[in-house]
Amino acid sequence: MSVAVHPAAPQRPSRRESAIAAALMALLALIAAAVLREQKRPHPAVENFLHARGLAAAARAPEPAALLPPPEGTRTLTAPERFDRDSLSDKIDGKAELYLSAGFVRLDCQRLALEGDEDAWIEVFLYEMGSFENALSVFSAQRRPDAAALDVAEFAYAAENAFFFVHGTRYVELIASGAGEPFTRAMQAIARALTAERPAGRPAWTERELFPAAGLIPESLGRVAADAFGLAGLDRVYRATYRTETGEAMLFFTRRESAAEAQALARAYLEMLRTFGAAIAPAEGLEGASRIEVLDTFEVVFTRGPFFAGAREAADPRLALDLARRLDERLAEAGHAPR
Amino acid sequence: MRPADPLNRREFLRRAAGAGLGIALAGGLSGLAFDPEGPAGLPREEAKTGLPDFSLPGTAGRLAIARGAERRETLGLALRALGGIESFVRPGDRVLIKVNAAFASPPILSATTHPDLVFELVRLCFAAGAAAVVVTDNPINDPASCFALSGIGPAARRAGAALVLPSEGLFTPVSLAGGSLIRNWPVLTGPLAGVTRLIGVAPVKDHHRSGASMTLKNWYGLLGGRRNLFHQDVHRLIAELAVLVRPTLVVLDGTTAMMTNGPTGGSLSDLRETRTLIAGTDPVAVDACGAELLGKRPEDLPFLGAAERAGAGTVDFRRLAPAEVSA
Amino acid sequence: MSLITARRASQVFFTALFLWFCAAATLGERFSELSGWPVNLFLELDPLVALATLLSTHTLYRGLLWALLTVCVTILLGRVFCGWVCPFGAMHQFVGWLGMRGRSLPARLEKNRFLPAQNLKVLVLAFFLAAAALGPAGGGSLWAGLLDPICLAQRSVNLALLPFLERLGVAARGEPRLAQGALAIAAVFLAALLLNLHRPRFFCRFLCPLGALLGLIGRFALLRIGRTAEACSGCGLCERACEGACAPTGRIRTPECVVCLNCLADCRHGAIALATRPSAGGEIPLPDPGRRAVLAALVSGAALVPLGRVGGSTAAAWSPSLVRPPGALAEEEFLARCIRCGQCMRVCPTHVIQPAGLEEGFEALWTPKLDFRAGRSGCQHTCIACGHLCPTAAIRPLRLEERLGTAEFAGRGPLRIGCAFVDRGRCLPWAMDRPCIVCQENCPVSPKAIFTRAVYPPVRMEEPLRVGEAGGERIGLAAGRLEAGRFATGDYFVQLASGRRIRIRGHGEREIELSAAIPDTELPAAGSALEIAIRLQQPYVDPRRCIGCGVCEHECPVLGKRAIRVTAENESRHPRHRMTL
Helix, strand or coil, X not given: CCEEECCCCCCCCCHHHHHHHHHHHHHHHHHHHHHHHHHHCCCHHHHHHHHHHHHHHHHHCXXXXXXCCCCCCEEECCCCEEECCCCHHHHHCCCHHHHHCCCCCEEEEEEEEECCCCCCEEEEEEEECCCHHHXXXXXXXXXXXXXXXXXXXCCEEEEXXXXXXXECCEEEEEEECCCCHHHHHHHHHHHHHHHHHCCCXXXXXXXXXXXXXXXXXXXXCEEECCCHHHCCCCCCEEEEEEEECCEEEEEEEXXXXXXXXXXXXXXXXXXXXXXXXXXXXXXXXXXXXXXXXXXXXXXXXXXXXXXXXXXXXXXXXXXXXXHHHHHHHHHHHHCCCCC | CCCCCHHHHHHHHHHHHHHHHHHHHHHHHHHHHEECCCCCCCCCCCCEECCCECCCCCCCCCEEEEECCCHHHHXXXXXXXXXXXXXXXXXXXXXXXXXXXXXXXXXXXXXXXXXXXXXXXXXXXHHCXXXXXXXXXXXXXXXXXXXXXXXXXXXXXXXXXEEEXXXXXXXXXXXXXXXXXXXXXXXXXXXXXXCCEEEEEEEEEEECCCEEECCCHHHHHHECCCXXXXXXXXXXXXXXXXXXXXXCEEEEEEEEEECCCCCCCCCHHXXXXXXXXXXXXXXXXXXXXXXXXXXXXXXXXXXXXXXXXXXXXXXXXXXXXCEEEEC | CCHHHHHHHHHHXXXXXXXXXXXXXXXXXXXXXXXXXXCCHHHHHCHHHHHHHHHHHCCEEHHHHHHHHHHHHHHHHXXXXXXXXXXXXXXXXXXXXXXXXXXXXXXXXXXXXXXXXXXXXXXXXXXXXXXXXXXXXXXXXXXXXXCCHHHHHHHHHHHHXXXXXXXXXXXXXXXXXXXXXXXXXXXXXXXXXXXXXXXXXXXXXXXXXXXXXXXXXXXXXXXXXXXXXXXXXXXXXXXXXXXXXXXCCCCEEHHHCCCCCHHXXXXXXXXXXXXXXXXXXXXXXXXXXXXXXXXXXXXXXXXXXXXXXXXXXXXXXXXXXXXXXCCECCHHHHHCCCCCCCHHHHHCCCCCEEECCHHHCHHHCCCEEECCCCCCCCCCCCCCHHHHHCCCCCXXXXXXXXXXXXXXXXXXXXXXXXXXXXXXXXXXXHHHCCCCCHXXXXXXXXXXXXXXXXXXXXXXXXXXXXXXXXXXXXXXXXXXXXXXXXXXXXXXXXXXXXXXXXXXXXXXCCEEEECCCCCHHHCXXXXXXXXXXXXXXXXXXXXXXXXXXXXXXXXXXXXCCCCEEEECCCCCCCHHHCCCC
């Protein structure tokens, strides 16, 4: 093997040595070039840094669009905010679960001020619930007892300082910072603007027609999205309250996929009541129905085809039976009708 | 250039071989160990899912209530009413008895499973032909003192059972499918190795956190780790334990019930002679029945309802038509 | 151009590159910032880092594969890394050159004589490798980072030199960063450099474990320095500037040679050559520290880790004050990887990552620890820079989604590095009757992890207040006086006997103006005692929401020992540290 480097005259590098040194310098230049090239490719840490900075900037930017053009007499007070399923609790912590379990999609809200008064404002809450039924569920679940009738929508009521109504697939709340005529007028205007801006479309809610008409308290119509009457699995329940000479009671029904499913649900319901100490016997006068006495009230529940239904909260067993029979007749007629 | 020296040539070849080998070795090793991804984040779940099911087909829903002051007698009566120990322990079976030895306190305080009951149960198992009987628990106080002072250790040994005290190697991480609390949690699985029957034996006690400690709460003693975390959600935990542990049989000793200041008690005035021993194959029903001895309704103990909803048994024990016998 | 010049150019080039990488490792997209610079290059080229992590984790993480290049070059050419590339070596060489200037030839020859103590570095190496390989759970501890030349230099430049320069006003971006423990780190660095005045390349010759490793790897180097028999006059000039003190005159010690090539230039007889054949003077191909000494080093290294952990620092007695950066592995795995290079601390945009001192135990020395007082803020919850800089994945590279607990990580929730605790004995609204909600306001997570509950305790007055005339929105005082302006902040209320509280809008010394009228039925009687209440919003921490970012601790106005502090409780990296279900 040969000698690689053997400088005969130490003071002057040999040609071979110079060549090797030059090659090494070229190597250094190559390394420098590679490093410079690498510098052009963003480091993941920097990419995220820029991304996060962009996010922060976007979060600071005001939302351009308004929820609705402010009706006459009002003006926009704050920018609209939007919340999704993940962030809903940022806005209505503690109550979010009510909406989430009923199919909540999105909440848009914004404050409008009354013209000429900085401290008088109304906050508009538009809960997009995905379906009319879901919107009705959250509407009926929160119905205030001291409600006054309201004509802005089919399902609507007013409190002293607020409007609540269902519009299409949306549940709408208008909550004012005070009570009084100017607020009511402004809320009327906002409600009209909202309902006019987007027609509700006639809700395909034929279930309502299944409730017998006589004695029905119209504003009591409602729907329970989940866990009705404390029973897990009892969902999509329609309910209404009846007023008769002998007292008040509730009728309810839910339509299942099959008769077998309805019967299973009925069994689970009875089983649950039994653990609460209910006395259960066959109801005379309605075939296949059960008469239940629980906590000093009476119920009659039954299945009819795919329906599980019944009367609840009656002080008088005869009232429960009477209402249940009337509901059964309606369901029997509808039982064969397509959904 | 000088002609190559053969000695140098040999030396060079030797070195070249060494260098080549070195490079190959380094390259190979690096290739094998190369890890472009880096370590996975949270510790992997290496947990087993669930525990074996020790319940016997055909014995579901059996429940017996025996009244009397003498534990060995009432145990015999109750087991006979359930069809005899023979219907639960067959010749050759290896039986694990999970006692409640939580505290280093004397039998008279009824904070732990009574030694007489342990002795009699072990004896009956052997009488039925059991090949081996093991008694275990993971107590709250020092295990050795707990087993010694509660009298359980001596009683078990006298009856011929083996005692297994917990040690680190006997715990393995276990997850309950669908569980939210028992996830990758150390469970005393060592003593379960080779076991074919599992019997739980617990006293009836008031419990400050969960309302009552009976046969379901007794499975808490199979947990290891920093289990006091679970006191933040004890009812759900007991319900999960009820799903995780499916015993062959449970025995609930309500001969003397700790009515107040549980689970440790400490005073005889905490105790009441309730003269009842309950045995059955449905721990939820057994505990629901035992709750009455404490003057509680099943609704007062949310873990019972939760366990029932989870499919672990029946709260309405009367539906199981319990056999009631008296000494 | 001679090879010596080429070597010097190479050393200058790599040292400049190294220093540039250190300086550029700050978060940003500009040319002088991190942008895309391969700032870990030298750590990744370091075979000791690679081998030690290979021993402790049985893996070779990402860029550490570059060490294979160094290994191959060393196998073929010997310790060229030490003489041509290593920036720390270049610094030693430079200081050593300063120290040798003006010395006589005999003095130089004496300073460059081989000393048996040079075998010490092999023992250092054996000690560190054993510590890395044999931990309690198989994986050991990366103590090697303490003396590895690249780690040592990187740490010293990152954590002492650059912060010091910033303080002097050089290359400072905004407020100069605080650097905990800079003195100790600088002291080691300076000591290593100053020892060169005693003997050139002191650290390289006697201590450097990487040099020892490369010396062993270069056992079969094909091209090496050696003497030709016929030309040598035995003058010894070749050792005049021998960097490695490898004795080229006699039997050359190849593991000591750093291929500086000074001998080649100094020989007047052309008797020294870089050649493939063995040196005519004979060769000593391996260091000779003595079998017993090696064994002792191995045993002490292996015993060290378990011994250090007898106290339970990685088990039950873990330190709650040791809050690790987000993505840090569980403590044992972390210590099996952390080389204490300081890259995470250098890149941290808030400088909240600081080197731990001896207060966290010797094993944690100079490993990253979050110090919410020294940082410019807490740990930014949208930042994942440290894990992407860490060359050994002791802090693993997170995706932002994982840190925030979104997308596919939604089930796990956000990554927690600790939990904040309110010190009720120091907190203003808890202990001092002073309103303050700074921590709650600054909590960056959504929903906030810090919430407050309002209480309205009576204000402590020097003298009792008595009502004079009261009516409408005014209360005159019959006795006592009010300190000017003190109660007009909006936090103070008049507490009526009925239980009603009315906010104080303003007051004079003897008269209070309320923000609402007192109902006539609740008017306080003249002469009755008047109570002023203060609204205090007392902070609480929700452990399910708190991620331990420490912004609250950083912002807390109780500046010494903060009234809200983050400790490592509940950190995600260790299920055993879980505090809540």
